[in-house]
Amino acid sequence: MNKLSPFLWFDDNAEEAAEFYLSIFPHARKVGELRSKGVGPWPVGKIATITIELEGQEMVFMNGGPAHPLTPAISFFIRCDTQEEIDDYWDKLMAGGGKPMACSWLTDRFGLCWQIVPRNIEELINHPKAMEAMMGMIKLDLHALEAAARD
Known part of the structure; x- marks a missing residue:
């Protein structure tokens, strides 16, 4: 794992976004995922976070809900x-x-x-x-x- 990785807040589509990006970049892979065990805001089995690597850059996506949408600031x-x-x-x-x-x-x-x-x-x-x-x-x-x- 990289020492420093972007951690991006998605509404409720982090897994769909990850699959989309994995299909675009030639050097891409899924690194791991964390599924809820019923603790926190996610239902049991729902992906809380998914970690992918695109062209050597690891990043973590979270299903965080609509409170903090992505912006052009990043x-x-x-x-x-x-x-x-x-x-x-x-x-x-x-x-x-x-x-x-x-x-x-x-x-x-x-x-x-x-x-x-x-x-x-x-x-x-x-x-x-x-x-x-x-x-x-x-x-x-x-x-x-x-x-x-x-x-």
């Missing part, structure tokens, strides 16, 4: 090597009701926010014209960013 940053990889993650995470935001951000159907960016995003947007180009994009266009960085 997001996961996916570094991609090609436009095809950007497109693939974008399409998969948008499936089933995701909502696009600006500058590579999206909120998936569970309310979790993601940023899908080129691996060298910091280098690219260090160029003012590339930063300006990115600010006008929803899903990032790697080729347009590279061209703007060359200008």
